[in-house]
Amino acid sequence: xxxxxxxxxxTATPHEPGFGDYVQLLKPRVMSLVxxxxxxxxxxxxxxxxxxxxxxxxxxxxxxxxxxxALNMWWDADIDAVMxxxxxxxxPDGRVQAGEALAVGLGLSGISVVMLWLATNWVAxxxxxxxIFFYAVVYSMWLKRTTPxxxxxxxxxxxxxxxxxWVAATGSVSVEACLMFxxxxxxxxxxxxxxxxxxxEDYHTAGVPMLTVTHGRKATRAHILVYTLLLVPVALGAxxxxxxxxxxxxVAVALNAxxxxxxxxxWKRDEAVAEADRYAVEKAFFRFSLLxxxxxxxxxxxxxxxxSAGLGGW
Amino acid sequence: MTFxxxxxxxxxxxxxxxxxxxxxxxxxxxxFALTVVKVKRGEPMQGYDHTFQPxxxxxxxxxx
Numbered sequence: 030x031x032x033x034x035x036x037x038x039x040t041a042t043p044h045e046p047g048f049g050d051y052v053q054l055l056k057p058r059v060m061s062l063v064x065x066x067x068x069x070x071x072x073x074x075x076x077x078x079x080x081x082x083x084x085x086x087x088x089x090x091x092x093x094x095x096x097x098x099a100l101n102m103w104w105d106a107d108i109d110a111v112m113x114x115x116x117x118x119x120x121p122d123g124r125v126q127a128g129e130a131l132a133v134g135l136g137l138s139g140i141s142v143v144m145l146w147l148a149t150n151w152v153a154x155x156x157x158x159x160x161i162f163f164y165a166v167v168y169s170m171w172l173k174r175t176t177p178x179x180x181x182x183x184x185x186x187x188x189x190x191x192x193x194x195w196v197a198a199t200g201s202v203s204v205e206a207c208l209m210f211x212x213x214x215x216x217x218x219x220x221x222x223x224x225x226x227x228x229x230e231d232y233h234t235a236g237v238p239m240l241t242v243t244h245g246r247k248a249t250r251a252h253i254l255v256y257t258l259l260l261v262p263v264a265l266g267a268x269x270x271x272x273x274x275x276x277x278x279x280v281a282v283a284l285n286a287x288x289x290x291x292x293x294x295x296w297k298r299d300e301a302v303a304e305a306d307r308y309a310v311e312k313a314f315f316r317f318s319l320l321x322x323x324x325x326x327x328x329x330x331x332x333x334x335x336x337s338a339g340l341g342g343w
Numbered sequence: 344m345t346f347x348x349x350x351x352x353x354x355x356x357x358x359x360x361x362x363x364x365x366x367x368x369x370x371x372x373x374x375f376a377l378t379v380v381k382v383k384r385g386e387p388m389q390g391y392d393h394t395f396q397p398x399x400x401x402x403x404x405x406x407x
Contacts, residue, residue, distance in 0.1 A: 045352050045355055045356060045359075046355065046359065047354075047355035047356075047358045047359050047362075048358045048359045048361070048362025048363065049358070049362075051359070051362075052362075079380050079384070081373075081376045081377055081379075081380045082377065082380060084373075085373055085377055088373070147377070148377055
């Protein structure tokens with residue numbers, strides 16, 4: 030085959046994906062959160078890993094999270110296509126075929142789990158495998174389209190990375206790992222429900238049974254407040270364990286006070302007021318929720334650094 | 344006359360091939376580095392080289 034025939038054949042498939050399209054399948058923004066929380070889980074653990082092992086552990090935890098993202102994009106291509114926020118993803122946009130997304134997801138799932146096992150231990154690998162299964166099957170295939178509690182239970186998938194990081198270092202689960210899990214697990218519902226309040230058209234159009242669609246917006250506001258209040262003891266509890274210290278506790282108190290005030294303000298508002306200022310309070314709460322999680326985990330990290338210098342910790 | 348006209352498709356294909364190639368190279372390097380770390384630290388390894396190994400015997404038999 031000459032170069033010219035190769036070119037003619039090639040023009041028949043103008044949407045051949047580039048490498049970046051496959052990277053987009055892995056949800057890089059979600060991966061960055063996974064990398065950060067898993068890294069904190071690994072670094073605050075009482076057992077140290079060799080830097081190469083630690084790097085490999087974080088890399089394969091992130092890759093596993095990316096794989097579950099690709100599986101999610103394969104399964105949810107139909108609803109992604111009708112939501113403004115997700116319509117430009119590689120599969121609904123036609124840049125990557127759904128079958129390719131499935132192949133990438135399955136392939137990377139296998140590689141990430143086996144490599145995490147080889148790099149660290151089987152408990153961490155089993156947890157990663159369960160996380161991928163939970164996100165792809167339990168959340169994406171089952172809960173997302175059937176129950177308004179989808180966010181609550183699906184949030185567990187995003188909560189596992191710091192626990193996996195901890196287990197990669199220590200080989201077992203502990204109270205600290207469970208509380209880091211609990212922190213993200215309880216944080217997820219208010220975070221996403223705030224988003225659902227001001228992105229209402231998206232979920233409604235896609236027919237995803239978000240709480241805002243099934244139980245109404247007033248109930249969603251009440252749920253945000255309740256889950257934010259339930260988050261407080263988990264966050265303070267984590268600060269009182271061996272990964273916490275005075276600094277972490279002070280940060281936790283300040284962040285949770287701020288978060289509860291935000292949730293209270295959301296609960297007090299009605300739709301007319303929210304519409305009038307274009308959901309300013311809900312948007313501010315959503316933005317702050319990102320900072321809330323980042324600062325919580327950053328505090329654990331700083332506390333661990335202080336402890337190693339003989340300053341922090343209880 | 345050129346037989347290889349520039350086309351966006353070629354760029355995307357090149358970027359994909361380059362990305363996959365670099366990823367594989369990085370993966371090989373990482374596996375090598377992991378192997379070096381684990382071997383140097385002497386993690387549980389056992390060479391079955393037909394040599395008498397007292398450490399593998401039950402405790403009572405191992406005693407002289």
